[in-house]
Amino acid sequence: MRYFIELSYNGKNYHGWQIQPDVVSVQEKVNHAVSTITQQKIEVVGAGRTDTGVHASQMFAHFDIEKELIGDVPHKLNSLLPRDIVVYNVFQVNDEKHARFDAISRSYEYKIWLGRNPFLLDFSWQIHSQKIDIDLMNDAAKLLLEFTDFQTFSKVKTDVYTYNCDITEAVWKQKGNELTFHITANRFLRNMVRAIVGTLIDVGLERIDKENFRKIIESKNRSNAGLSVPAKGLFLTNIKY
Template identity: 75%
Template sequence: MRYFIELSYNGTKYHGWQIQPDMVSVQEKLNNAISTVLQSKVEVVGAGRTDTGVHAVQMFAHFNTEILIENNFVHKLNSILPNDISVDKVLEVLEDKHARFDAKSRSYEYRIWLGRNPFLLDFSWQIHSQKPDLSKMNAAAILLLEYENFQTFSKVKTEVHTFNCNVTAAFWRQEGNLLIFHISANRFLRNMVRAIVGTLVDVGLGKISIAEFRQIIESKNRSNAGLSVPAKGLFLTQIKY
């Protein structure tokens, strides 16, 4: 039997989602919890990977087991998992349902706090000086929908078959001192969102023009893009199937 598991986590203490040698990961914690409850070794397959320090409001994974899942399974998992990981639901699916390959779209948010806020240090990038121009950043962000190749914003040393992504939404909104960048696509490259945000902030601060932002996309050269902003402001917010 195959099961989908929906969870959320604070990524501050984790070396990303994926299991890595000698590093604490979310996947490892989830594997251990499920295996403990079922008293049988289980390995989950995630819908994607989040990097070190990145958070997830919604993540999905699947696992296989022949053991019957009881009604109190979620409660048992949450009693074992650390407080910064929470399982929301578990449901049985068809045997060929795949958490990663069947996902149609993924959405991320990046959060910037204008000023200083000690209570949001782990959940935002804080800009203390110049305030970026939101209208300019939105004018640049909409250009992303015109392109498929995002090699410019990809981590240089990464093994992928294609740099093409179908971006369906990209925009900024402001809630008081909080600037929130939303982006949705069928897939994302490693470091892509953080590099896009860094480059858009350069537009907002007047370091580059909107026309130059377009040229940076078309260059397919990571060195032309802006900095990779801190991981702590990035949230995986939604996965659609």
């Protein structure tokens, strides 16, 4: 039997989703909780990987067991998990349904706070006393929908079969001092969203213009793009199947 888990987590204390030697990951904690309640060694498969310090307001994972789960499974898991990881739902699916490969889109948000706010230090990148032109950034962001090869924004040392991604949404929204970048695609490269945000900030600060942004994408060279903004402002927000 295959089950899906819907969960969220604060990524501050974790070296990302994926299990790695000698560091703490979200997947490790979920594996332990599911293994405990099922009394089997379970390795959950996530819908994707988030990097160190990145948050997820919605993540899915799946696992296989031989016996049907009974009782309030989310409650059982949450009683075993740290408080910065929360399970909302556990449900049975078709045995062929895959948390990663069957996802048709993923959405991220990146949050920037203009000024200082001590209550948002762990959940936003705070930019002090700088005027950013959101209209310029949105104009440049539209170019992302014209391209499919995003090698420019990929981490250099990464093993991928293709740099192609189909971006269907890329827009900045402002509410008071909070700027939020919304981006949706069928898949993302490692560090891609943070590199895109860093480069679009250069547009908003008028360090580069829209045509420079286009040339940066076309160059397929990471060194031409902007900085990789801090992980703490990035949230995986929605996965569609």
